[in-house]
Amino acid sequence: MNELDRRFCIAPMMEWTDRHCRFFHRGLSRRALIYTEMVTTGAVIRGDRARLLGFHPAEHPVALQLGGSDPKALAECARIGADFGYDEINLNVGCPSDRVQEGRFGACLMAEPRLVGDCVAAMKAAVALPVTVKCRIGIDQQDPEVALEALTQAVERAGVDALIVHARKAWLSGLSPRENRDIPPLDYDRVYRLKAAHPHFPIVINGGVNSIEAAQQHLAHVDGVMMGRAAYQEPWRLLTVDPQLFGEASPAASLKAAVQALMPYIENELARGTRLHAITRHLLGLFHAVPGARAFRRHLATEAVKPGACAQVLADALALVVDTSADLAQTAA
Numbered sequence: 001m002n003e004l005d006r007r008f009c010i011a012p013m014m015e016w017t018d019r020h021c022r023f024f025h026r027g028l029s030r031r032a033l034i035y036t037e038m039v040t041t042g043a044v045i046r047g048d049r050a051r052l053l054g055f056h057p058a059e060h061p062v063a064l065q066l067g068g069s070d071p072k073a074l075a076e077c078a079r080i081g082a083d084f085g086y087d088e089i090n091l092n093v094g095c096p097s098d099r100v101q102e103g104r105f106g107a108c109l110m111a112e113p114r115l116v117g118d119c120v121a122a123m124k125a126a127v128a129l130p131v132t133v134k135c136r137i138g139i140d141q142q143d144p145e146v147a148l149e150a151l152t153q154a155v156e157r158a159g160v161d162a163l164i165v166h167a168r169k170a171w172l173s174g175l176s177p178r179e180n181r182d183i184p185p186l187d188y189d190r191v192y193r194l195k196a197a198h199p200h201f202p203i204v205i206n207g208g209v210n211s212i213e214a215a216q217q218h219l220a221h222v223d224g225v226m227m228g229r230a231a232y233q234e235p236w237r238l239l240t241v242d243p244q245l246f247g248e249a250s251p252a253a254s255l256k257a258a259v260q261a262l263m264p265y266i267e268n269e270l271a272r273g274t275r276l277h278a279i280t281r282h283l284l285g286l287f288h289a290v291p292g293a294r295a296f297r298r299h300l301a302t303e304a305v306k307p308g309a310c311a312q313v314l315a316d317a318l319a320l321v322v323d324t325s326a327d328l329a330q331t332a333a
Contacts, residue, residue, distance in 0.1 A: 006223060008215060010238075016232050017232070020274075021282040022034045022055065023059060029251065032238065034059060038067045065090040065092055066078070068091075074091065075126035078122075078123040078127045095107055110139045113153070116155060117154035124158065124159045133160055135164070137165060138170075144187065152198060162224070166207045188221075204224035219245075277304040284300060287321055296317045300314070304317075
């Protein structure tokens, strides 16, 4: 049974949504469904699972995104993810990088909907957790009307719990992964048509969602919205997710309060040998239109990277931000 609320999700982003980032984001929204970076099946099966898959209990609800195309390996990794306590297993069918293509997973799987369906069926048979797929509307010369429908039918037959659609094509030939995030035009209407054609199938839209207001507009057409770079680069936006989308209070009274609540986590991580910058690098875009925001960023950028930097560095940076009760109002501006 699909019990997770996917109205608002934070996208899986390589090099960004590590466990420190996810813990920080959870302090800004209790209700967002958050995703790990993509982890390949080979890494899960042969690598350091505690390092790759470990997460703090406070992160729930949290989904594990896997990269792979072998149903047997994906089933094994889904079981491992379930044993670690994840709330959902997600299959990446959208990443356009060369490394991913060479491994026959990611966006290139848009050309093999039957295989994607087999992968989903294997994972569904292996775990009781929800299994979802994140895809593009098509690749290269594919017609998005045909390609997205074919993939949807394949995964729906396999019992997938939801489909997350990045509303852009991926051009595997001619564009870099970075260019694929911006250059292919967004086609939200294609995703809306998919939902209209499959009214009982949960559809989450992704791509270019840069405000909570934009998310609200999408929710008139689809079941959920996934925010990516805006959530990471401008995390202040997340403080208004719970009140605006769920009608609930934010977990922190202000942006400064969110940082102060992070301090015990930082102290524990430093005691385990984590470097301060590994955590504070995710906070650089936190303050928006607040006096002292630039000084906050500058202090962290120069001091948190130094060997032996402690939590006091963050406390000193926070002291540079003007204490204002308008924090929440500014985040909604």
